[in-house]
Amino acid sequence: MNDGTSAGQLNPPFDDIPPHWDIIIVGGGITGAGIFREAVRAGFRAILLEEFDFSWGTSSRSSKLVHGGLRYLREGKFFLTKASVEERQRLLREAPGLVEPLGFLLPLYEGRHPGRTILTAGLSLYDMMGSGKKHRFLEREEFITLMPHLRREGLTGGFSFYDAQVDDARLVLRLISEAVQNGGWAVNYTPVRALLRDDMNRVTGVACESTEDGTTGELRAPVVINATGCRAEELHPSPERHRHLRPLRGSHIVLPSWTLPLPQAITFMHPQDGRPIFVIPWEGTILVGTTDLDHHDDLGKEPTMSPGEAAYLMEGLADCFPVLSLRLDQTLCSFAGVRPVVSEGNRPPSEESRDHVIWTDNGLVTVTGGKLTTFRRLAWDAMKEAFRFIPGGGSIDRESPIFEPVRTVPRGGSLRDAAVRRLFGRYGRKAAVLLEQASQDDLETLLGTNVLWIEVVEGAREGIRRLDDLLLRRVRLGLLRADGGIELLDDIEKRCGPSMKWDRRRWKEERKRYREILELSYGVPGRAPRPEAVKEGFLEKGIGRIRKVLRPGRQRS
Numbered sequence: 001m002n003d004g005t006s007a008g009q010l011n012p013p014f015d016d017i018p019p020h021w022d023i024i025i026v027g028g029g030i031t032g033a034g035i036f037r038e039a040v041r042a043g044f045r046a047i048l049l050e051e052f053d054f055s056w057g058t059s060s061r062s063s064k065l066v067h068g069g070l071r072y073l074r075e076g077k078f079f080l081t082k083a084s085v086e087e088r089q090r091l092l093r094e095a096p097g098l099v100e101p102l103g104f105l106l107p108l109y110e111g112r113h114p115g116r117t118i119l120t121a122g123l124s125l126y127d128m129m130g131s132g133k134k135h136r137f138l139e140r141e142e143f144i145t146l147m148p149h150l151r152r153e154g155l156t157g158g159f160s161f162y163d164a165q166v167d168d169a170r171l172v173l174r175l176i177s178e179a180v181q182n183g184g185w186a187v188n189y190t191p192v193r194a195l196l197r198d199d200m201n202r203v204t205g206v207a208c209e210s211t212e213d214g215t216t217g218e219l220r221a222p223v224v225i226n227a228t229g230c231r232a233e234e235l236h237p238s239p240e241r242h243r244h245l246r247p248l249r250g251s252h253i254v255l256p257s258w259t260l261p262l263p264q265a266i267t268f269m270h271p272q273d274g275r276p277i278f279v280i281p282w283e284g285t286i287l288v289g290t291t292d293l294d295h296h297d298d299l300g301k302e303p304t305m306s307p308g309e310a311a312y313l314m315e316g317l318a319d320c321f322p323v324l325s326l327r328l329d330q331t332l333c334s335f336a337g338v339r340p341v342v343s344e345g346n347r348p349p350s351e352e353s354r355d356h357v358i359w360t361d362n363g364l365v366t367v368t369g370g371k372l373t374t375f376r377r378l379a380w381d382a383m384k385e386a387f388r389f390i391p392g393g394g395s396i397d398r399e400s401p402i403f404e405p406v407r408t409v410p411r412g413g414s415l416r417d418a419a420v421r422r423l424f425g426r427y428g429r430k431a432a433v434l435l436e437q438a439s440q441d442d443l444e445t446l447l448g449t450n451v452l453w454i455e456v457v458e459g460a461r462e463g464i465r466r467l468d469d470l471l472l473r474r475v476r477l478g479l480l481r482a483d484g485g486i487e488l489l490d491d492i493e494k495r496c497g498p499s500m501k502w503d504r505r506r507w508k509e510e511r512k513r514y515r516e517i518l519e520l521s522y523g524v525p526g527r528a529p530r531p532e533a534v535k536e537g538f539l540e541k542g543i544g545r546i547r548k549v550l551r552p553g554r555q556r557s
Ligand SMILES: Cc1cc2nc3c(=O)[nH]c(=O)nc-3n(C[C@H](O)[C@H](O)[C@H](O)COP(=O)(O)OP(=O)(O)OC[C@H]3O[C@@H](n4cnc5c(N)ncnc54)[C@H](O)[C@@H]3O)c2cc1C
Pocket: 026, 027, 028, 029, 030, 031, 032, 049, 050, 051, 052, 053, 054, 055, 056, 057, 058, 059, 060, 061, 062, 063, 064, 065, 066, 067, 190, 191, 192, 193, 227, 228, 229, 230, 231, 248, 249, 250, 251, 290, 336, 337, 338, 339, 340, 368, 369, 370, 371, 372, 373, 374
C-alpha cells in the first residue's frame, strides 16, 4: 500500500520502475488520470502508463466545457445530465482558476427548433439540477444589444444560462501531478503492448515498452485498468456482441478574438442539420465546434480536420454572424479529437449515447465512453470494479475534494489577481513556490495570450519529452497564436534549455518535428499555410522543386 507520505515519480528511468504494483492504469487521458488520482488517494501503489504524452488523445482536443449538456436533457438522459451538472458545480468550487464559470447565449429564431417552451422547461430543469435559477429569457432588443453581429432576421429573443470551461490538458496534468506528489508513478511514451495472463487466464500485468529508448519490460498487478479511450477494444474486445466502440471525430476551428467579438459564449443550431454549434471565448481566442462524423483513420495517429468539416463550421458561422463575413484565412488553427462512443447500432453520430461503460474480465477493468466533465464518476465506477481483484478490497472517498485545497496568495506588484488565480488553478499548491521563485521577467505574459512565461518554464519541468508536449499540452501556444509559438522558439530555448538539456541537434530536430505537427494536424484545410511556415522553410522543399522545374527552361532561353 502507499501511505501517501512519500512522493512518487514522473517519468523515472524505465529500469527504475518497480515490477510489482496494486493497480496498473493504461492511458493518460482524463479517464486514466482521474482513476490514478483516486487510486493513490485510496492508498494503492498505482502506476499510470501512456503511449504518447499525457492528454495526447481526446482529452486535449475537447470543446473544453465542463457542462451538463443541454443536448442530453433533450434526449431524456436525466441521470447523465444530473451527474454532469453536479460535477460541474463541484469542480467550480474545488478548482477555481482552472474551471471557471462560462455564460452562454442561445438565440431563438422563428420556426426553428427547439422553441421557447421546450427550452424554458429544459433550462429550468438544468438550473434545478445545479445551483438554483440561473437562466433568463432575453427579449429580442436586449439580445441584439448583447450580440449586435448576430443574424437579426427571424430572431425572436433568446436565453442566457451558465456552464463552465476548463483547460482540458491542464486538468489532466493537475490530476497526474497531485497523484505523483502523493506517491503515484506516471510514465509517458510507454505503450502497453500486451496483457499478461496466468494459467487460469487471469490478467496479472502488462508488457510495455519505452518508445524513448526501446527498452521493454513487464509490470505485475492483481488488476489492470484499461482507460485507453477510443482504442479500448485493442486491449479488451467488447464482451457485448452488439455494442462496440465507434470512433467519432469532432473538430474545431480557432479564431483570433478580434474577428468575432463575444461578450460570452453562444450556442446555435446549424442550418444544415440542426446540430448545436458552440462558439466559445477561450484563452483569448474563439473556439468554434464541433463536428461529429465517423473517423476511419489510424487511431494511433493525430486526427485531422477534413475540408468538409471546415466548410461546415464556416457555413454555421456565416448563418449566425452574416455581417462579419468571416473567412477561413482568418483562422489561427484547427484541432480534431475522437470521441470514445460505445455504439449499439447504426444511429446518426450525434444521436449516439455519451454514457460510459465498464467491462470486467478476470483482473482487467475497462472504462470507456463518458465525458471529460464526469471523470470522477468514471473513476469511482472503475475503482469499485477493481476492488474485486485486489486482496482486501478498498473504499472510495467520495466526499473529499478531488484536488488538494489551496489558498490563493496574492503576489502583489504588477501581476493581476486573475493571473494568480490562473496559476493556482493550474498548479495547485506548487503555484505558491512558483510565484515565490519567479523573476519579474517570468511573470510577463506571452504576447497575444494570457500565458505567463513561468508556465512555459515550469512546463519544461513537467515530464515533457518532445517540444510538442510543451507547446501543445503543458501550455497551449500551438492553439493560441497564429504562428503556433514558432516565433518564440529562440526565447523558449533560452529560458527552458537548462531543464530540457537538449543539444543543438536535438533542438533542431524538435523544432522541425513541431512545425510538421502544426502543419499536418493543426492547419486549416482550405487555408493558405501560415506565413511563418513559409518563412521557417516549410515550403522550401516545394519551392526547391519548382525551381528545379523552372531552371532548365531559363537555361534554354
Ligand atoms: C470534439 C470533442 C469535443 C468534446 N467536448 C467535450 C466537452 O466540452 N466536455 C466534456 O465533458 N467532454 C467533451 N468531450 C468528450 C471528452 O473529451 C472525452 O470523453 C474524454 O476526453 C475521453 O477521455 P479518455 O481518457 O477516455 O480518452 P483519451 O483522452 O483519448 O485518453 C486515452 C489515452 O490512452 C492512450 N493509449 C491508447 N492505447 C494505449 C496503450 N496501449 N498503452 C498506453 N496508452 C495508450 C492514448 O494515447 C490516450 O492518450 C469531447 C470529445 C470530442 C471528441
